[in-house]
Amino acid sequence: MITGFSAVPACHTSMNTDMAAPLNASEIAEDETPFSHFSSLTHALHRAKTLQRTSHFPFIITCSLSTEQVDDVQLPAKLEWELDRLDVKPGTLRLALPQHLCQHTPSHPLISTCRDLRTLGCGIALNGFGSGPHCVEIIQKCGIDLAIIEPSLTNDVDKHPNRRRILSAVVAMAHDLGVETLAGDIRTAGEHSLLSQLGCDHVQGDGIAPPMQIHEATTWMHTHSQKLTRLPGVVGGIR
Numbered sequence: 593m594i595t596g597f598s599a600v601p602a603c604h605t606s607m608n609t610d611m612a613a614p615l616n617a618s619e620i621a622e623d624e625t626p627f628s629h630f631s632s633l634t635h636a637l638h639r640a641k642t643l644q645r646t647s648h649f650p651f652i653i654t655c656s657l658s659t660e661q662v663d664d665v666q667l668p669a670k671l672e673w674e675l676d677r678l679d680v681k682p683g684t685l686r687l688a689l690p691q692h693l694c695q696h697t698p699s700h701p702l703i704s705t706c707r708d709l710r711t712l713g714c715g716i717a718l719n720g721f722g723s724g725p726h727c728v729e730i731i732q733k734c735g736i737d738l739a740i741i742e743p744s745l746t747n748d749v750d751k752h753p754n755r756r757r758i759l760s761a762v763v764a765m766a767h768d769l770g771v772e773t774l775a776g777d778i779r780t781a782g783e784h785s786l787l788s789q790l791g792c793d794h795v796q797g798d799g800i801a802p803p804m805q806i807h808e809a810t811t812w813m814h815t816h817s818q819k820l821t822r823l824p825g826v827v828g829g830i831r
Contacts, residue, residue: 691720
């Protein structure tokens with residue numbers, strides 16, 4: 593199933609799929625905003641507004657935050673203003689913290705910002721889960737709901753037994769912490785298949801679909817959904 597889209601540069605979207613429950617869509621657009629370093633979020637929100645009006649599926653947009661955005665104590669207030677201005681539901685947005693934060697104990701301002709974003713109704717993800725010593729602490733203190741696994745752990749994982757064992761432990765650790773997992777940069781069917789076996793909740797990358805513009809993504813999503821409805825049934829009607 594299609595479970596989401598991540599906002600990426602150059603007016604493209606990157607698709608997520610899963611082995612579990614659905615979520616859905618995103619892209620980046622051109623727009624003016626009074627907050628220069630805030631514009632990537634504004635662009636993603638414009639696409640959320642479009643999809644909110646036209647999509648027949650529920651959706652969540654994952655947008656990675658820059659270091660500058662994370663350090664901006666006014667981020668929750670600015671985001672609330674943008675959500676209200678564009679009439680976008682906060683629950684359609686998930687904000688991903690930068691990977692480098694995994695190397696440090698979460699600061700009080702970061703914890704406070706994440707608390708305010710959750711109060712606003714947005715989801716929070718962590719990039720680079722498994723890449724640093726403070727991943728678990730960040731998840732526990734910042735209210736993370738999605739762990740985005742460090743890509744070096746998933747690349748060619750079907751060909752490297754040691755990497756497979758490490759990845760299995762990372763996925764299990766995230767689930768023990770009560771958060772879902774996403775593996776990005778998935779390029780091959782072998783990687784996809786092994787991640788499914790290990791219980792990873794979502795996969796994303798060129799092996800699923802390349803980055804694309806919003807009209808292309810909408811068409812792809814419709815075609816993919818049609819394929820799923822044509823899958824043959826097995827015992828008891830289970831698919």
